[in-house]
Amino acid sequence: MILLTPGPVQTRPEIRAAAARDIAPWDNDFRPVYARIRERILAIAGGVPGEHAVLPLQGAGHFLVEATVRSLVDAGGAIIVPVNGVYAQRIAKLTRAAGRVVHEWALPDTRGVTAEDVRAMFAAHPDATHLGMVVSETGSGIINDPEVAGPVVRGLGKRMFLDAVSAFGALPFSMAEHPECDALLFTSNKCFEGLPGMGFCVARLAALAPGRAGSWSFDLHDVWQHALTHGWGSIRFTPPVQAIAAFDAALDAFDAEGGQPARLARYSANMRILSEGARAMGFAPYLDQAQQGPIILTLHQPPGFDLQGFVDALKARGVLISNFYTTPTPTIRIGCIGAVTPDEMHHAVAMMRDVMATRAAA
């Protein structure tokens, strides 16, 4: 099966094989693996040792987003969330549930945030301390570019955290070059092509404060303090040890491929093949070419389109795509990330063409 979903993504056999054993998290053979992962990520994220640290959290990406909001923003404090897709709405929802104020800034889900947008947001909401931005909006496929938003945030003396869960690993970002960024968030799956199960926050340590989170489970300051007390190879609570072991192997594969530039090149090639193939079949893309990121392609459903029937027919041909959409109007969402080669994407496009031809003939 070729998995073309924007998470969980397709993984390589050697990554899954790295998870095929029992592991004790406190074992002296495992602790160096966990500590090493943190160092490797810090380097990939352009973190400065002593100034930044990798603070992992078990569970889904949203657990990490909630932990970050709680750990960075005082209870009752305010943030701005530019809302141009469903993942931004989720930041707003979990922030509000955590007792922080959210100023949602509605934008069309067909374009990224501009510098003017960021200036207007903070002018309208001077009480906000942080911009909470989704980098790759997995809802539609647009990119909110931190290189555009970051300098404005910095100029205003404000702070920023980035939900880069479907972006980091493929799209470049350096913490050292973004002193306004307090946290960069991503997971073990998505663009790193590991198994799901761990979230990683690359945090600016000076932004953390004890007790602010109002939660022990979701306190990144406590994750940091635990490392200082028990070592960087130690983890609070029971971790998904197999996913962590697999992530170390996923980082080996990431390095062997050529790191972030190589991954971006492969995903971009996948996107080009898919997008040209889909247009040739008569599908209309949801986004203008200029707004299209390399992570997920969203297509308008033709009138009378049977999404589940299409997904089932494609699955019978060995290609699995999402059977739901998160845009305001009906769409088809197809991921270009994961351990998928351009050859496999050509094959997936051929299978889509076959399904459409079979249905047209029926």
Ligand SMILES: *Cc1c(COP(=O)(O)O)cnc(C)c1O
């Ligand atoms: C996948 C994703 C998440 C995390 O999703 P979970 O299901 O909680 O792991 C968060 N933000 C974005 C933009 C994503 O694509």
